[in-house]
Amino acid sequence: MEFIIFVIFWACVFSLVFYKVKSGKVAKWAKLFRILTVVFSISFFAYWFIKKSAVAFVDNSVGLQVVNKLPQTLDFYLINVNKVQSNIILEPKHIGKIRPEYYRIEYLKMDTSDEYWIVGYLGKKNLVYFSQHSVPNKNIDQIVEVQNYINQSVKLSEAAKKQVDAYNYENTKLGIWISLDFLLLFLNLVLLLRKNKSH
Structure with missing residues (x-):
């Protein structure tokens, strides 16, 4: 999960860089990369949010x-x-x-x-x-x-508290990366739609 979010972040960054490539053979590949990045990112987050909102039933649980x-x-x-x-x-x-x-x-x-x-x-x-x-x-x-x-149990509750703190820290860090992904994805989507409208 974290790896894919990290990949999406850098793909969106490169997509913004590739927006400047507007001529030559590389331009077509740059545009294709930008389109694939946006489509994949939207698909991934849509799947992730649907999965998170669904009932977390587990077989043999x-x-x-x-x-x-x-x-x-x-x-x-x-x-x-x-x-x-x-x-x-x-x-x-x-x-x-x-x-x-x-x-x-x-x-x-x-x-x-x-x-x-x-x-x-x-x-x-x-x-x-x-x-x-x-x-x-x-x-x-x-x-x-x-x-x-x-x-x-004071001893076990202290161990539990450490686990909860670490869990919340990881979730906060993940939330920051997701927010950055959304911002970059939005910028890429706006630039892509603006480019298409101009043609």
Whole structure:
């Protein structure tokens, strides 16, 4: 994902440079490159946004329903604890903000895991909820009702907090690259349409 976004960024940069090439044999290849860059970029982002907005159902997964019974809206994260050989890999995912008496559904891929953590934030940095859950039977869906402000393990919650911080940092960095891609893509599209209209 990050690699393709990086490739699109540089393709859009080169497309802007190639806009200056308006004569000779190279001009046709430059225009073709610009058209392919715009078409590919729009197609990729359209596919990506549709995929992100679709329900994240995973085959052979465990359904997880997180219910917020607290009087305040909390921002929840899910951390899947994967055990690969002798290594433990923590895989964070943003569930989203859940209002009081509302719920969200996620699907857990439990091929290499039998445990997950739920982390709840009040605001951006204030961790007010942490719970650890085992999955003894992967054929039964999970329901977690958040009823108290608890922290079941200070040590594990600190590890979870580090994972969430790193996850959010990567997402912020990715968001900046995507914003740059959109800006360059928009400029390329405007120049391409202006060029076509002038003919």
